[in-house]
Amino acid sequence: MKNLRLSTLLTATVLSLTLASCHKDKQVNLVTTPVTDGFYVLNQGGFNDNNSxxxxxxYASKQVVADIFLSANGRGLGDTGNDIEIYGSKMYIVVNVSSTIEVVDPNTAKSIKQIKMFNGTVAREPRDVVFYKGNAYVTSYDGTVAVIDTASLAVTKYITVGRNPEQLTVANGKIYVANSGGLDYPNYDNTVSVIDPVSATVTKTxxxxxNPQNVTADANGNVYVLSAGNYSTIQSSLEVIxxxxxxxKSQTNFDAAAFTVIGSNAYYITSLGKVGVYNTKTQSISNAAFISDGTAITAPFAITSDASTGEVFVTDAKDYVSNGQVFVFDKTGKKEYAITVGINPGRIALLKK
Known part of the structure; x- marks a missing residue:
């Protein structure tokens, strides 16, 4: 389960945000106005602590807005924010335990609509979101993928997939869903559902x-599935579809807890807290130690990259109960700067630069 096994260890804490900078010429100051040219960080908070x-x-001001959603809306995000993505003129924030999707203006963080993800009174527990041809597709732990019209923001259908689906991705006009079965430990699921978005049905399993958790795709016809195994007798693995x-078409043992593809590189975080690079053209590890300047990250939690600049963003959960950080590296693995954010920074959404 994406970050959940870490989140369940968290306890309540006080949200107090301080700002840090790694270079004197990149001083970061606390401000209270929105930004339109940088990135958002979704901080999970503590599991059941209701403090996402x-x-x-x-980028322009080198400033951070602490909990911009709270200041823009007068209320918090809820419990355990799990995913954040920008599509068109809207930003979608998936909040797992609260079982909501916050649709906001990406320039102001002002809420446009809160979509409640419940089956009657039972929380569906949404996890991840992707987009395809005007629809949002959202996995939920109840074994469904919701189809949401991004114009009306109405749920038009629920598609039944495997148990406790985690990430999903779009490739070759199809939706691929990793079904972890993570809530049924030790009886994990071991399937990937393939959805035809035209008929909104599962066409193949x-x-x-x-325990597949991460799924992503490259531009060369490959879908990558990162399975966590059972944490004892079955190792984590990388499979290529x-x-x-x-x-x-291939399967290999692969030590990673996060895997994100940008161009011909896939960046990943190992169980030992190392950041590596996998080449999607050669289908092999090209750099097992991406960070080249000795920068130490206490607890790497999430990773992404900006294809336009080659910059790599790594979040640090620290001790999982205190405010975390985001480290930004250039394409050679040298640290450019770091900022302090909220508790358990789990996902990043990039704005224009």
């Missing part, structure tokens, strides 16, 4: 290594 928050950083034939 949204930090915003401006692929068998993979147990041919998105034309929808077959698993």
């Amino acid at each position: 928050s949204l930090s915003a950083y401006s 692929l068998t993979v290594v147990v 041919d998105d034309n034939a929808d077959v698993v």
Whole structure:
């Protein structure tokens, strides 16, 4: 489960945000106005602590807005923010335990609509969101993928997939869903559902290594599935699916807890807290130690990259109960700067630069 096994260890804490900078010429100051040219950080907060928050950083001013969602809306995000993505003129924030999706203006963080994800009175517990041709697709732990019209913001259908689906991705006009079964420990799921977005049905179910959590795709016809295994006798693995034939074409043991593809590189975080680079053209690790300047990150939690600049963003959860940080590296692995954000910074959404 994406970050959940860490989140369940968290306890209540006080949200007090301080700002840090790694270079004298990149001083960061606390401000109270929105940003439109940087990135957002979704901080999970503590599991069941109801303290998720949204930090915003401006490239132009080199300033951070602490919990911009709270200041823009007069209320908090809720419990355990799990995903954040920008599509068109809206930003979508998936809040797992609160079972809501906050749709906001990406320039102001002002709420446009809160979509409640419940089956009657039972929380569906949404996890991840992707977009395709005017629809948002959202996985939920109740074994469904919700289809949301991004114009009306109405849920038009729920598609039944495997148990406790985590991430999903779009490739070759299809939606691939990693079904972890993570809430049924030790009886994990081991499938990937393939959805046809036209008919909104599952057209194929692929068998993979147990506990698949991360799924992403490159531009060369490959879908990558990162399975966590059972944390004892079955190792974590990386499987590659041919998105034309929808077959698993390779599988290898692979130590990683996060995997994100940007261009021909995939950046990942190992169980030992190292950041590595996987080459999607050669299908092999090209750099097992991406950070080249000795920068130490206490507890790497999430990773992403900006394709336009080559910059790599790594979040640091620290001790999982205190405010975390985001480290920004250039494409050679040298630290450019770092900022302090909220508790358990789990996902980043990039604005224009």
